[in-house]
Structure formats: C-alpha cells, structure tokens
Amino acid sequence: xxxxxxxxxxxxxxxxxxxxxxxxxxxxxxxxxxxxxxxxxxxxxxxxxxxxxxxxxxxxxxxxxxxxxxxxxxxxxxxxxxxxxxxxxxxxxxxxxxxxxxxxxxxxxxxxxxx
Amino acid sequence: xxxxxxxxxxxxxxxxxxxxxxxxxxxxxxxxxxxxxxxxxxxxxxxxxxxxxxxxxxxxxxxxxxxxxxxxxxxxxxxxxxxxxxxxxxxxxxxxxxxxxxxxxxxxxxx
Numbered sequence: 402x403x404x405x406x407x408x409x410x411x412x413x414x415x416x417x418x419x420x421x422x423x424x425x426x427x428x429x430x431x432x433x434x435x436x437x438x439x440x441x442x443x444x445x446x447x448x449x450x451x452x453x454x455x456x457x458x459x460x461x462x463x464x465x466x467x468x469x470x471x472x473x474x475x476x477x478x479x480x481x482x483x484x485x486x487x488x489x490x491x492x493x494x495x496x497x498x499x500x501x502x503x504x505x506x507x508x509x510x511x512x513x514x515x516x
Numbered sequence: 517x518x519x520x521x522x523x524x525x526x527x528x529x530x531x532x533x534x535x536x537x538x539x540x541x542x543x544x545x546x547x548x549x550x551x552x553x554x555x556x557x558x559x560x561x562x563x564x565x566x567x568x569x570x571x572x573x574x575x576x577x578x579x580x581x582x583x584x585x586x587x588x589x590x591x592x593x594x595x596x597x598x599x600x601x602x603x604x605x606x607x608x609x610x611x612x613x614x615x616x617x618x619x620x621x622x623x624x625x626x627x
Contacts, residue, residue: 405558443604443617444559457614491558502608504549505615507558 404428405508407492413514416482422511424475424492432502433475435467436491438510444491450475451497482515489513522605522618530626535592537603537621544585545607549615550577554601562603563590595625 405426414420424433432451436444449457450469464486466478475492489512493505522539529535539548547566551559563574565581565588572579578591588607592599602622608615 407558441602441620441622443620446614449614489556489558493558504547504561504564505606506561507551510556510558512556 405492405494405506407490407508407511409511410509411512411514413516414479414482415516416484418482419478419480421479422477422490422492422513424477424494424508425473426494426506426508427473428494428506429472429496430494430506431472431497432495433469434493434495434505435465435475435477436493436507438489438491444507448477449502451502479513482513484515487513487515520605520607520616520618522621524621525619526622526624528624528626529595531595531597533595535595535599535623536589537605538587538589539605539607539618540587541607541616542586544609546585546609547607548579548581548588549606549608550579550588550590551604551606552601553604553620559604592623595623597625597627599623600625 408423435447438444446459447461448467453469464481468476489510491510492508495505496503520539549564550562553559563579568585569583570581576593602620604620605618
C-alpha cells in the first residue's frame with residue numbers, strides 16, 4: 402500500500418481565516434513533506450519532517466505553520482493567507498534508510514483558494 | 517541548487533504512437549524518478565531508478581538512468597488516450613532531502 406491521504410480535497414478561505422490541511426500515511430515512512438504547486442508548474446518544496454522533526458524549511462512565510470504530531474500525521478496550519486497563496490498543496494512521504502530519505506509518494510493534494 | 521532540464525515541454529501525438537521524453541542535469545543524482553500527474557491530482561510514481569545505467573520497465577513504460585548519472589529518459593510505447601497528463605522527472609541525492617523536479621512534459625493523445 403503506497404497511499405497518502407489528504408483532507409480536505411478543496412478549501413476556500415478568506416484572508417482572515419484560520420484553517421488546517423491534514424495529511425496521513427500508514428506506510429511506516431519517517432519523512433513527510435509539504436509542497437506547493439501552481440498551475441502548469443512542478444511542485445515546490447516547502448517543508449520536510451524527518452522523524453517528526455522539522456529538517457527543512459524552504460524560507461516559507463510564517464503564515465504557513467507545519468506540525469507533525471506523530472509519525473503518521475502531518476498538518477499545515479494556515480493563517481492570514483494572501484490570494485497568491487492559492488495553489489494545490491501536496492503532501493508526500495518517504496522511507497528513511499540509514500538516515501537518508503528514499504522515493505517520495507504523493508497524496509492527491511488539497512486545492513486551496515484564498516479570496 | 518541542481519536544475520533539471522526536461523524536454524519536450526509538450527507533445528501532441530496520435531493514439532498508437534510511441535513517446536520519448538528526457539531530463540538532463542548539470543549535477544549528478546543517486547536516484548531518478550518519473551511521475552505522472554493528471555489535473556487536480558497529485559503526482560503518481562511511475563518508475564524509480566536507483567543505479568547508473570539501469571533500464572526499468574513498467575508495462576508500456578520504459579525508463580533509463582544515464583551512465584553519467586546526469587540524465588534519464590522515459591519512453592511510452594503504443595500510446596493510448598489515458599496516457600494524457602503531465603510527466604515530471606525528479607532527481608535527488610541520498611544525502612540531501614531536497615528532490616528536484618523538471619518543468620514537466622504535457623502529453624496530449626488524439627484518438
């Protein structure tokens with residue numbers, strides 16, 4: 402089973418709202434990732450968690466706040482977003498072998514629209 | 517950081533034709549991956565390549581990890597309408613958690 406699930410599928414929010422995106426995997430992967438993807442572009446890495454600890458933050462604005470409550474779950478908390486933050490947000494996970502991350506498997510994404 | 521050059525940017529082909537796309541990099545990678553993405557969905561892993569020179573097939577798909585570790589190609593034989601989508605190459609180094617993507621190849625298959 403190589404399934405990564407994400408909820409919600411679609412989200413529309415105002416610039417003053419607070420919302421959260423959720424990601425879950427039960428493959429025993431110890432690395433989890435958040436990506437942002439704009440239309441017709443490849444995914445852009447935002448955050449990497451390895452063994453529930455934040456290992457990479459690609460200079461993402463503080464209005465995006467990741468959280469990894471346990472090895473199966475990854476959240477992305479959203480607050481005071483801008484319309485240009487509208488995008489497809491993808492979660493991915495991968496195995497960690499001898500401290501190095503392996504092939505990434507992606508979820509279906511959350512389509513976020515900020516009004 | 518490493519940049520991946522993926523070509524072609526788009527392809528319009530007739531059903532039944534073969535397709536070839538490739539990625540090159542100025543730096544070496546330990547792993548090359550090929551993903552397919554359909555509208556509104558996440559990328560789906562098609563083929564993973566872990567060894568220089570490796571040639572791997574998955575049904576009608578064949579991909580190779582270049583000997584120099586700086587390139588990879590993906591071939592699709594006898595294309596069908598459901599092959600439509602964007603194909604992304606991706607590469608990463610084991611000691612670097614940052615996976616790099618190509619810009620994608622948009623494939624359209626005419627019945």
